[in-house]
Each structure stands twice: as structure tokens, then as C-alpha cells.
Amino acid sequence: MTVLNRKLMDKDAEEVIGNLLQAGVILAAAVVFFGGILYLMRHGSAPTHYRTFAGEPEELRHIPSILREIMTFRASAIIQFGLLILIATPVARVAFSVWAFAKERDWMYVAFTLIVLSLLIYSLTGHHL
Numbered sequence: 001m002t003v004l005n006r007k008l009m010d011k012d013a014e015e016v017i018g019n020l021l022q023a024g025v026i027l028a029a030a031v032v033f034f035g036g037i038l039y040l041m042r043h044g045s046a047p048t049h050y051r052t053f054a055g056e057p058e059e060l061r062h063i064p065s066i067l068r069e070i071m072t073f074r075a076s077a078i079i080q081f082g083l084l085i086l087i088a089t090p091v092a093r094v095a096f097s098v099w100a101f102a103k104e105r106d107w108m109y110v111a112f113t114l115i116v117l118s119l120l121i122y123s124l125t126g127h128h129l
Contacts, residue, residue, distance in 0.1 A: 020089070021093055024092065025086065028086035028089065029082070031079075031081055031082030031085060032079050032082030033082075034078060035077075035078030035079035035081070036075075036079060039075035039076065039079065042075055043075070060076055060080050066080045066081055066084065091117070091120050091121070091124070098117060
């Protein structure tokens, strides 16, 4: 592979990564915005209790149950799903980087990026070292 071809591939990969990150953030913002509007329409007049903190209920703490709750148009689940998209965006970027490095046959960077991807997935699944 010539130096010029490698530079073109690097530039293309950088452009795809930039577009991937931009699309992920815009999609996540749109989903959270839609869920927020829906939430305000349904619960906007409810009184706010600032003295006590109540976290998300159990059914909104796991991906399968969030997806199930989205089907019922539960506003909190839609907001949680938007946040999941936001979290998944950099993970998708790392996954794409593995593919791009493999296409360039840069095996050292493939190995390093796979290690990073493994650590990301391991940490996001709730397991702790």
C-alpha cells in the first residue's frame, strides 16, 4: 500500500468517525428531547420534592427492561434510551476503529483497540475489577 493510499484511508476513517460521533450525539439529543417533552406533558404540573432523592426505578436500570418500557411510550424510558445511545456512541467509535485498523492491516493497533473495546464493554456491563 502506498503512502498516498494510506493517507486517504486515514482521512476517510477520520471522517467516518467524526460523522459517527456527530450522528450519535444528535440522535441521543433528539431522543432525550422527545422523552423530555413527553415527560413534561404528562408530569409537568407534579410537585417537586427537593428534600428526597429518588433514583430510577428498577425497571429502568437494565437495557432489556428499558426497551420493554419504551414500547409503552413511558417518558422516563425514552429518556434513558437516549442516554444509552449517548453512551453507545463512543463505544461504536472504538468498534469502528478496530475495523479501520484491520482494513489497514495495522495489527498492533487492532490489538490495542480490541483491549480498549473489551474494557469498555466489561465496565458497561456492570462487572467490576
